Amino acid sequence: MVNRRDALRAIGAAAGAAAGLTLVRAQEGRPHPLGRPAIYDWQAPSRPVTAAIMGAGNRGRVYAGYAARFPGELRIVGVAEPIADRNDAMAAAHGIPAERRWDTWERAFDGPKFADAIIITTPDHLHYGPAMAALERGYDLLLEKAIAQSWPQCRDILGRAQSRAAIVGVCHVLRYSPYFRMMKHVVDSGRIGDVISVQHFEPVEHIHMSHAFVRGNWRNAKESTPMLLSKSCHDLDILRWVIGQPCRRVQSFGSLRLFRREMAPAGSTARCSDGCAVEASCPFSALDIYLRRKTWLGYKDTPGTDDASIREWLGRTNYGRCVFRLDNDVVDHQVVNMVFGDSVTAAFSMEGLTSYAGRRTRIMGTRGDLVGDEATLDVYDFHERKRYRWAAKEHADASSGHGGGDHGLVRDWVQAISRRDPALLTSTLAASMESHLVGFTAEESRLDGGTLRTIDQAALEQGRR
Numbered sequence: 001m002v003n004r005r006d007a008l009r010a011i012g013a014a015a016g017a018a019a020g021l022t023l024v025r026a027q028e029g030r031p032h033p034l035g036r037p038a039i040y041d042w043q044a045p046s047r048p049v050t051a052a053i054m055g056a057g058n059r060g061r062v063y064a065g066y067a068a069r070f071p072g073e074l075r076i077v078g079v080a081e082p083i084a085d086r087n088d089a090m091a092a093a094h095g096i097p098a099e100r101r102w103d104t105w106e107r108a109f110d111g112p113k114f115a116d117a118i119i120i121t122t123p124d125h126l127h128y129g130p131a132m133a134a135l136e137r138g139y140d141l142l143l144e145k146a147i148a149q150s151w152p153q154c155r156d157i158l159g160r161a162q163s164r165a166a167i168v169g170v171c172h173v174l175r176y177s178p179y180f181r182m183m184k185h186v187v188d189s190g191r192i193g194d195v196i197s198v199q200h201f202e203p204v205e206h207i208h209m210s211h212a213f214v215r216g217n218w219r220n221a222k223e224s225t226p227m228l229l230s231k232s233c234h235d236l237d238i239l240r241w242v243i244g245q246p247c248r249r250v251q252s253f254g255s256l257r258l259f260r261r262e263m264a265p266a267g268s269t270a271r272c273s274d275g276c277a278v279e280a281s282c283p284f285s286a287l288d289i290y291l292r293r294k295t296w297l298g299y300k301d302t303p304g305t306d307d308a309s310i311r312e313w314l315g316r317t318n319y320g321r322c323v324f325r326l327d328n329d330v331v332d333h334q335v336v337n338m339v340f341g342d343s344v345t346a347a348f349s350m351e352g353l354t355s356y357a358g359r360r361t362r363i364m365g366t367r368g369d370l371v372g373d374e375a376t377l378d379v380y381d382f383h384e385r386k387r388y389r390w391a392a393k394e395h396a397d398a399s400s401g402h403g404g405g406d407h408g409l410v411r412d413w414v415q416a417i418s419r420r421d422p423a424l425l426t427s428t429l430a431a432s433m434e435s436h437l438v439g440f441t442a443e444e445s446r447l448d449g450g451t452l453r454t455i456d457q458a459a460l461e462q463g464r465r
């Protein structure tokens with residue numbers, strides 16, 4: 001009798017033999033032949049780190065979820081959130097007293113310091129204000145990306161954090177997922193030699209694109225940030241982190257091609273429910289996505305998931321509007337070319353119009369190469385003529401999002417605060433500044449028709465000090 005694992009191994013070996021390769025997989029109970037990322041000596045905190053949440057939406061809930069899971073490490077002791085249901089739910093879940101509940105972040109800073117840290121999960125345009133106020137009062141921070149809406153604002157936050165010796169974790173959660181940690185480990189271990197070049201691809205998936213970046217909170221660069229910051233700062237950050245050298249030159253092209261007024265089909269209407277003549281055949285029909293299929297219904301966005309509640313919600317929010325008739329301006333496709341260090345080239349593509357999601361990466365080195373799709377990492381050794389396979393499903397912490405990265409980040413952030421050691425956190429504010437500068441600079445290049453830009457290394461010096 002052949003079990004599934006043996007059968008898969010046999011299929012892999014057969015495919016490899018056909019290509020003149022040997023495929024090496026992990027064997028149960030044995031260390032993976034590619035090794036594993038180093039882990040630091042985790043220490044139980046002497047008391048839970050206390051924190052207040054600014055913005056109890058999707059991300060606020062995710063990080064507060066860590067406190068619910070590990071109450072000995074993190075305790076949520078305050079919440080600022082204007083939507084009453086969300087405020088109530090956070091307060092009930094964490095036993096937050098009335099005097100530590102506010103309808104907006106400003107009020108949380110009216111009184112004396114009451115916690116170790118502030119978790120900033122407000123919308124993008126409301127990061128700068130609470131970050132500066134919290135640092136001023138001596139709090140440590142967990143700060144959602146994008147850090148802020150402009151490079152000068154990012155620098156202000158860094159300056160204040162440095163002057164207060166605050167620990168600031170930026171939510172570049174991919175750095176904490178087992179998959180990307182393994183990718184970095186493979187490169188750092190020298191297994192593929194020196195990195196020559198990288199191709200990195202972020203397929204957003206077309207309905208996700210329409211939901212978040214056409215109808216949703218990240219549709220307009222002025223209200224939020226450009227796509228390279230709101231979505232792809234993760235990718236720019238991962239590239240910098242894995243390559244391990246500063247980005248020096250950048251160039252970008254891209255545009256909003258599909259989701260524009262000129263592209264609205266004849267017979268379409270302001271809302272999908274207004275008698276649109278093409279609703280039945282439109283892949284972005286709000287009636288189809290939210291009402292018939294009941295997909296993409298965000299956290300407590302709708303009062304209920306019955307048809308009447310969804311219809312009412314579609315009638316009053318952007319989610320019911322035609323994707324060709326909104327005030328969105330962020331791109332639906334963008335490419336960025338980069339040079340890291342003296343010669344490592346990297347090509348990044350963000351594509352909104354795909355049928356699939358999941359980042360794909362190819363890293364070409366002097367002794368081998370790596371091909372990854374967030375599910376598997378295949379590492380080929382030119383000398384051995386062997387391909388090694390690492391599978392994320394055997395390693396990911398399925399109980400948190402971003403392949404385990406969400407709670408991995410909070411774990412390291414709690415350690416960094418309780419031990420006063422920012423080195424326990426990889427996505428410090430200083431480390432996260434670079435990808436933001438690359439993002440802002442690449443966006444300038446795109447708006448300027450793709451001109452080649454030099455990354456201002458002097459501007460990054462503040463973070464390196």
Ligand SMILES: NC(=O)c1ccc[n+]([C@@H]2O[C@H](COP(=O)([O-])OP(=O)(O)OC[C@H]3O[C@@H](n4cnc5c(N)ncnc54)[C@H](O)[C@@H]3O)[C@@H](O)[C@H]2O)c1
Pocket residue numbers: 054055056057058059060080081082083086103104105106121122123124126144145146171172173217230402
């Ligand atoms: N790290 C990641 O992978 C990741 C993923 C998604 C979103 N984000 C970022 O996280 C942040 C939050 O995103 P989200 O998806 O949770 O959005 P969300 O809309 O679900 O949550 C934001 C919350 O902030 C609240 N808010 C608005 N004004 C406020 C104010 N004045 N004071 C306090 N709260 C206020 C809103 O009512 C809302 O509940 C954004 O900056 C977003 O870009 C990061």
